[in-house]
Amino acid sequence: MQETFTRAGLECDRKALKPRILHIGFGAFARAHQMVYLQEGLNKTGGDWGVIAVRLNSGAEELSALDEANGLYTVAEIDAESVTAREIGVVIGTCHPKRDGIDTLLDHIAGDAMSVISLTITEKGYCCKNGHLDLQNKGIQADLENPEHPTTAIGVIVAGLARRRERGLGGLTVLSCDNQPDNGKLARAAVLHYAHERDRGLADWIDANVTFPSTMVDRVVPALDDYGRGLLLELNDGREDENGIVCEPFRQWVIEDDFAAGRPPYAEGGAMLTDDVRPYEMMKLRMLNGAHTFLAMLGSLSDLETVSDCMADPVFRKAARQIMLSEQAPTLPPIEGVSLEDYADALTHRFENPKLKHRTAQIAWDTSQKLPQRILHGVAINIDDARPWPLLALTVAGWIHFIREKQITGEKLTDPMAETLLDAARTLEGDALVDHILSEESIFDEELRREPAFRSAVTGAYRMIAEKGPRRMVEAIVSG
Ligand code: CS2
Numbered sequence: 001m002q003e004t005f006t007r008a009g010l011e012c013d014r015k016a017l018k019p020r021i022l023h024i025g026f027g028a029f030a031r032a033h034q035m036v037y038l039q040e041g042l043n044k045t046g047g048d049w050g051v052i053a054v055r056l057n058s059g060a061e062e063l064s065a066l067d068e069a070n071g072l073y074t075v076a077e078i079d080a081e082s083v084t085a086r087e088i089g090v091v092i093g094t095c096h097p098k099r100d101g102i103d104t105l106l107d108h109i110a111g112d113a114m115s116v117i118s119l120t121i122t123e124k125g126y127c128c129k130n131g132h133l134d135l136q137n138k139g140i141q142a143d144l145e146n147p148e149h150p151t152t153a154i155g156v157i158v159a160g161l162a163r164r165r166e167r168g169l170g171g172l173t174v175l176s177c178d179n180q181p182d183n184g185k186l187a188r189a190a191v192l193h194y195a196h197e198r199d200r201g202l203a204d205w206i207d208a209n210v211t212f213p214s215t216m217v218d219r220v221v222p223a224l225d226d227y228g229r230g231l232l233l234e235l236n237d238g239r240e241d242e243n244g245i246v247c248e249p250f251r252q253w254v255i256e257d258d259f260a261a262g263r264p265p266y267a268e269g270g271a272m273l274t275d276d277v278r279p280y281e282m283m284k285l286r287m288l289n290g291a292h293t294f295l296a297m298l299g300s301l302s303d304l305e306t307v308s309d310c311m312a313d314p315v316f317r318k319a320a321r322q323i324m325l326s327e328q329a330p331t332l333p334p335i336e337g338v339s340l341e342d343y344a345d346a347l348t349h350r351f352e353n354p355k356l357k358h359r360t361a362q363i364a365w366d367t368s369q370k371l372p373q374r375i376l377h378g379v380a381i382n383i384d385d386a387r388p389w390p391l392l393a394l395t396v397a398g399w400i401h402f403i404r405e406k407q408i409t410g411e412k413l414t415d416p417m418a419e420t421l422l423d424a425a426r427t428l429e430g431d432a433l434v435d436h437i438l439s440e441e442s443i444f445d446e447e448l449r450r451e452p453a454f455r456s457a458v459t460g461a462y463r464m465i466a467e468k469g470p471r472r473m474v475e476a477i478v479s480g
């Protein structure tokens with residue numbers, strides 16, 4: 001066992017909890033992030049903020065296991081020096097539309113006490129393209145045809161809100177917790193546009209009664225592996241904990257203070273409330289997630305399995321810091337009291353965590369949805385400021401190699417655009433493939449698509465990876 005071990009038990013009255021928060025996307029991240037803040041807040045101040053845990057696609061079995069465990073599970077926070085086992089008991093019920101029926105879910109949203117719908121539905125869950133609801137999205141089209149039986153999160157939220165309005169209930173807060181810039185605004189745009197397609201009066205009601213604060217969320221929570229499962233078994237004296245999860249000790253949550261129907265004790269649990277989340281979001285998306293996506297692409301191509309493996313390689317470690325400090329930090333607005341050097345040091349330490357097996361292949365999921373906010377926004381600013389950005393170019397080029405490799409090996413490419421991307425890699429190669437992919441409108445905005453400096457840098461980087469190999473390219477850049 002580790003050097004220091006702490007056990008943090010429940011210190012709140014669970015019987016007081018009511019269904020006030022409905023969390024859609026109750027996966028590993030939600031369990032280890034939003035629920036921990038809430039538990040900590042309740043431990044400090046008490047209150048009635050209970051959670052209904054919802055999943056819309058996979059995961060019905062985990063929810064049933066959580067019911068069997070009476071809503072209790074353990075979060076193990078671990079690094080080289082310590083392990084803390086935190087008991088979480090905020091969940092008072094679970095719901096999966098395929099298990100319980102869609103009406104049950106909508107009734108939860110239209111419950112008297114319901115005050116917050118929080119979301120961890122990943123980038124693609126917003127069904128948006130270039131910041132707007134994508135009316136070509138198959139899920140959205142199906143939901144608009146059959147609005148009482150929605151399958152997308154956006155369709156579910158609007159159907160639930162419609163039910164609240166019919167019942168004469170008040171509005172609530174939709175709290176987006178996904179890694180996107182202005183995630184609240186994006187959620188709002190998607191919900192209002194969809195509602196407008198259904199019924200103008202409903203859209204107006206939502207506009208007047210529902211708030212959509214933006215948030216910046218941060219905690220590294222890798223998919224559970226055998227080591228983690230073993231650790232949880234040990235912490236739970238041999239008892240299975242299907243919803244238990246292992247993560248890093250660090251956590252951060254910055255929330256725009258705009259709640260429509262009361263605020264859960266998130267601040268008491270350690271979250272920071274602010275008027276403007278944007279600078280924090282940009283810092284985290286570009287420096288942390290941008291470096292992650294770089295490591296996911298170039299690390300995977302170089303057979304480095306985890307983020308900590310990358311950090312143990314001096315070339316990749318230097319590259320991660322270079323991308324943070326030389327290619328991303330200069331593109332960010334200053335935040336009072338925050339030093340980007342210190343932030344990069346802290347990220348380096350977190351990435352080195354030897355106890356977490358955060359797989360580069362996992363971070364590589366859905367890269368088409370991640371590139372704009374993590375990589376391309378920084379690229380555009382660097383081009384404007386005439387600042388070099390070789391590692392960002394390498395990331396985009398590495399991604400195209402990554403797609404090509406999947407096409408050749410036949411391994412799965414986990415990405416909502418997989419079909420389109422693999423088709424391109426099947427029929428094109430070299431510069432033609434790069435050119436085709438860089439023309440993809442939903443990823444690269446018009447300005448970048450028309451920018452010759454962008455195309456030539458990515459094409460050059462793509463050729464060099466093919467010629468020298470990915471690791472030697474990274475090495476050439478960091479030692480150059
Ligand atoms: C990662 C994030 O999988 C990914 O794309 O970059 O999940 C990352 O670990 C979190 O955003 C950290 O807060």
